[in-house]
Amino acid sequence: MPTSKEAPSDADTISHKLMSRAGLIDKTSSGVYTYLPAGYRVLRKVEDIVRKEMNRTGAIEILMPALQPANLWKESGRLDKMGEEMIRFTDRHKRLMLFGPTHEEVVTDIVRKNYNSWKQLPVILYQIQTKFRDEMRPRFGIVRSREFLMKDAYSFEMNEEGLDISYGKMKEAYKNIFSGCGLDFSIQQADSGVIGGKFSEEFVAKGECPELEVGHIFKLGTQYSESMKAFFVDRNGEEKPFIMGCYGIGVSRIVAAAIEGNYDEKGIIWPVSIAPFKVIVIPANTENSQMLETAEKLYKSFTDSNIEVLLDDRNESAGSKFADADLCGIPLWVIVGRKITEGKAEIRIRRGRKSEDVETGRVIEWVSDFLNR
């Protein structure tokens, strides 16, 4: 976690500044970032929350290719509608290929080949996958970037009532996901844009960042199934186009949105659910062998108890270590300082900055109770 006191000069939002300063991301090129170890841990936690809620709706996970043949987009009629932000290239065999910003065409192709009866419906397929977009003006760090992680889900139904049910399930799942990641959000009726369809709503996270849509759900109807001839046989033996919905979440955007809604002047205040580590153990002075050894023992006990923990055993001043712990937003700190002579460590809660002296033998129990609450 390479921290720094200064944010890069192009950092234009609080989340961009804090993600850079806390060593969560590293810029490779304009709008192109690496997730460093702590940033990657947060991303995975968000991904796992998304996956859990998707699975609860009965949606099934697959993995579609980012690389798509332009042919499919000709079928749907979307090829000419897409702007320059869609990355296209001609392959070695002179076929036009593209990096798909969404997957309505690919998933409709899968369903028309593999599903043909009302008995197999409804089906909801989803994936968590990297998307590419050649943004005119990449901004706000990972928020408007050229490479990002998305969850996209697609539902296929035999009638409008089915679509309403799946759409409702997804909307509930989205509420659980965004609340679960510590976001304060609102739901707004929205323009369906190039995705199409007749009704859509977007989930907007509160914060300073002017961009921050984190989710968008669409009732598509038969736009793709009709143009791509994706039909099933209904109860009466008649051929009908599938009734579709699609449901997107900006998985990497949630990371930035969570920071926009959870920080103070000292740094990030991670919601416990997505914190890269739950606890940091800080020996106030590593040259004091009692402090260092106690800290190391506590670190091992946390590890043995499967509680994600960091040990800050750098030979730095307590003040500078506290400043880093503040910046990185670890929810619970266990400070092993002077009171160790009385057998006590200080537990500090990052959110609200409350402190409590706890006997070292009771630290793990105290923390476990806190995390289970």
Add this chain to the structure above:
Amino acid sequence: MPTSKEAPSDADTISHKLMSRAGLIDKTSSGVYTYLPAGYRVLRKVEDIVRKEMNRTGAIEILMPALQPANLWKESGRLDKMGEEMIRFTDRHKRLMLFGPTHEEVVTDIVRKNYNSWKQLPVILYQIQTKFRDEMRPRFGIVRSREFLMKDAYSFEMNEEGLDISYGKMKEAYKNIFSGCGLDFSIQQADSGVIGGKFSEEFVAKGECPELEVGHIFKLGTQYSESMKAFFVDRNGEEKPFIMGCYGIGVSRIVAAAIEGNYDEKGIIWPVSIAPFKVIVIPANTENSQMLETAEKLYKSFTDSNIEVLLDDRNESAGSKFADADLCGIPLWVIVGRKITEGKAEIRIRRGRKSEDVETGRVIEWVSDFLNR
């Protein structure tokens, strides 16, 4: 799991045939595949085995961008060495970008910006990430495809001894990974090709597929750190280039290799560790309510015991359900058939096709014992 009796006409290896027939993958375009639900489950299991072994070596997970600026490749001198299989495009601001087939340049850039002292070494960074390659002749299904999942790791050391240690750790981890995924493999000294460096070994899985390299590890030395000016300060205060190693695994290739080494004339025989489901419950006749209800109860008990289970409650003949279970390679079958009148189900082991009649009340225990062995 949309199964079929026929393999696609372009399927040229047993793994390609069986992955298509068992509904693990769906072809979107030449060399471009979707992982369908069961295929995706296998891929994730392989990924988790790779991740666990990487973490055990002390390597730290990050996520680098697939999108890379050509500038970095000019610095390393590799831009002109790469052939047409590297996908390049000019972005909206006329900058040359590429989809990185490997990440030596990006990771060296990260390390030169964030590490500068021998005290921070060694460091091993790794990622599990989708790679793209515009293959001249995509073949063998997911083996020589245009989009695939790789694990790539990079080690940075202060001296050659350090490199030897990290290289040795990686080699051990690779053995554990391939054995853990049920592969029979050999290790061969190899040509380092366009990656460079002075010594490399490749891991070759046994099977009919003429391609099937599943891993390749390299002692790179200072080739990238010197050309890209990635230096650290050593114990004596002198600036030195990092000594590097790099270590790749074809994560998606492991899936195909596992099939090449584990099948019979009826279908796949999944190693238990990477099977999409551990158990399938098959009511021989779904119109017999005692069979169906017992099967449903067993299915629920497995789910409650966190044992990954499928229920084949299709109204098909027992024979055709057995054929699908054989094809899909589920390790353990629980068949609820005629002996249900005596309170017994049949447990069949896919590998070796041994059978045993077990009282329905003891089925979960029997299976748990088998899986824990």
